[in-house]
Amino acid sequence: MSAIKARGISKSFGNRCVLKAIDLEVEEGDLFAIIGPSGAGKTTLLRILCSLQPPDSGTVTILGKQMSYREAEDLPLRRRMSFISQKPIAFRETVRENVAYPLRVRGIENGNEMVYHALQHVGLLDLADNLGVTLSGGELQRMAFARATVYNPEVLILDEFTAHLDPYNIKMLEDAVVSYRKEKGATVLTVTHNLFQAKRIASTTAFMLDGVIVEQNETARIFNSPADERTGSFVRGEMIF
Amino acid sequence: MESDLLNVTLLSILVSGTATLLASSIAIPLGCYLGMRKFKGKELVRTVTYTLYGFPPVVAGLVLYILLSNSGPLGSLQLLFTPIAMILAQTLLVVPIVIGLTMSAVSTTSKDYTETAIILGADSWRTARTVIHEARIGIISAVMVGFGRALAEVGAVMLVGGNIQWHTRVLTTAIVLETREGNFEYGLALGAILLTIGMVFFYLMKRYQDKGMLT
Numbered sequence: 009m010s011a012i013k014a015r016g017i018s019k020s021f022g023n024r025c026v027l028k029a030i031d032l033e034v035e036e037g038d039l040f041a042i043i044g045p046s047g048a049g050k051t052t053l054l055r056i057l058c059s060l061q062p063p064d065s066g067t068v069t070i071l072g073k074q075m076s077y078r079e080a081e082d083l084p085l086r087r088r089m090s091f092i093s094q095k096p097i098a099f100r101e102t103v104r105e106n107v108a109y110p111l112r113v114r115g116i117e118n119g120n121e122m123v124y125h126a127l128q129h130v131g132l133l134d135l136a137d138n139l140g141v142t143l144s145g146g147e148l149q150r151m152a153f154a155r156a157t158v159y160n161p162e163v164l165i166l167d168e169f170t171a172h173l174d175p176y177n178i179k180m181l182e183d184a185v186v187s188y189r190k191e192k193g194a195t196v197l198t199v200t201h202n203l204f205q206a207k208r209i210a211s212t213t214a215f216m217l218d219g220v221i222v223e224q225n226e227t228a229r230i231f232n233s234p235a236d237e238r239t240g241s242f243v244r245g246e247m248i249f
Numbered sequence: 250m251e252s253d254l255l256n257v258t259l260l261s262i263l264v265s266g267t268a269t270l271l272a273s274s275i276a277i278p279l280g281c282y283l284g285m286r287k288f289k290g291k292e293l294v295r296t297v298t299y300t301l302y303g304f305p306p307v308v309a310g311l312v313l314y315i316l317l318s319n320s321g322p323l324g325s326l327q328l329l330f331t332p333i334a335m336i337l338a339q340t341l342l343v344v345p346i347v348i349g350l351t352m353s354a355v356s357t358t359s360k361d362y363t364e365t366a367i368i369l370g371a372d373s374w375r376t377a378r379t380v381i382h383e384a385r386i387g388i389i390s391a392v393m394v395g396f397g398r399a400l401a402e403v404g405a406v407m408l409v410g411g412n413i414q415w416h417t418r419v420l421t422t423a424i425v426l427e428t429r430e431g432n433f434e435y436g437l438a439l440g441a442i443l444l445t446i447g448m449v450f451f452y453l454m455k456r457y458q459d460k461g462m463l464t
């Protein structure tokens with residue numbers, strides 16, 4: 009079964025068509041990467057997939073249930089998935105409290121152990137009592153990861169989760185994503201500019217350009233023998249914008 | 250003389266404090282609501298609110314005076330020249346300020362925090378609570394500015410209070426009186442008390458705010 013299924017997703021801002029009838033299917037348990045140049049519509053697509061904004065047309069089905077784009081109605085489904093945005097923000101409270109937030113809103117009272125494990129997973133135990141807003145960029149991303157996974161979502165959607173980070177933090181976060189997927193059998197969809205990252209962690213990769221998915225395939229195939237000329241020039245770093 | 254001074258000072262604190270409290274309990278929820286909601290005419294509401302920041306206290310006092318005077322629609326309540334009338338007048342002046350400042354405090358934090366809360370599984374009540382919680386520093390500032398306006402204001406309380414000794418005389422109206430009678434030094438001393446009250450209040454609120462920033 010596919011964990012994420014999008015059919016004919018279109019979205020315009022003003023008279024600018026950002027997504028053009030996108031079809032996307034992510035198998036359960038897959039680690040799926042979307043690569044593509046800036047402005048291709050990647051973030052817009054992810055936001056639609058996790059119900060932050062409705063598409064102009066098309067349907068999104070997550071774990072077999074169709075998104076209604078009505079906030080209250082989608083709540084149970086949204087609680088089974090998670091999204092880390094390109095610019096995550098911390099609430100003005102401690103790291104520990106930030107990570108406990110999803111448990112609090114679900115009425116889970118004794119989640120201390122879950123919080124502990126989530127923090128440990130990204131190496132943040134030492135900073136647990138610091139304020140979320142004082143974290144460095146890498147620490148903030150790791151905190152966001154802990155907060156997004158503390159409640160064990162079945163679907164994890166990531167938008168550039170290692171952008172602007174140093175190799176140490178990149179490695180740490182990649183390991184966290186890979187092991188989370190393995191341990192929980194979760195489905196991961198990630199958008200990345202970093203082609204090496206897609207190569208390193210993704211089983212499936214899709215190339216997106218100007219609001220369409222040009223092609224998708226096993227990661228190795230996308231990089232070694234792309235079917236479309238544009239994919240080839242993008243992965244070889246020849247695409248000039 | 251001394252008990253008079255104490256009386257005037259306490260009444261100032263009581264009137265302006267109550268007005269700020271009353272105004273805040275109306276304006277904070279309203280400001281949060283307006284700040285979080287997207288609706289047609291939001292810009293208009295914002296403009297009107299900002300315009301009311303500068304609403305002349307004497308005019309507010311005059312309007313209330315007309316309403317509360319014996320021949321006015323609320324004349325039967327017999328509130329004119331009472332501290333209650335003064336509280337009402339200052340409440341009118343403080344409400345727009347607290348609404349406006351709360352609105353902008355909430356609007357600036359709103360989008361990012363709303364989305365983060367939603368993503369993490371909050372329902373709409375929880376989301377609103379989170380956004381307001383994150384805006385708390387700005388909301389506290391709104392209350393501080395509101396109290397400052399109430400405390401410093403003289404025109405409205407003069408009109409609807411009448412500056413009656415032992416009854417409706419507050420620091421600002423006492424200063425007017427003393428100045429008229431040529432007691433400049435006493436007037437200045439009253440002014441110093443007024444400033445001290447403001448300072449103590451701001452200091453306490455600031456501490457509360459810093460605590461809010463840290464926890």
Ligand SMILES: Nc1ncnc2c1ncn2[C@@H]1O[C@H](COP(=O)(O)OP(=O)(O)OP(=O)(O)O)[C@@H](O)[C@H]1O
Nearest residue numbers: 021022026044045046047048049050051052053094
């Ligand atoms: N709310 C909006 N209003 C108007 N235009 C928007 C809005 N959101 C996105 N866009 C536009 O849609 C296009 C696609 O944006 P999107 O953020 O999806 O790109 P992206 O592929 O994620 O790019 P990047 O890799 O730089 O993050 C951009 O040109 C952007 O300016």
Ligand SMILES: [Mg+2]
Nearest residue numbers: 050051052094
């Ligand atoms: Mg993006």
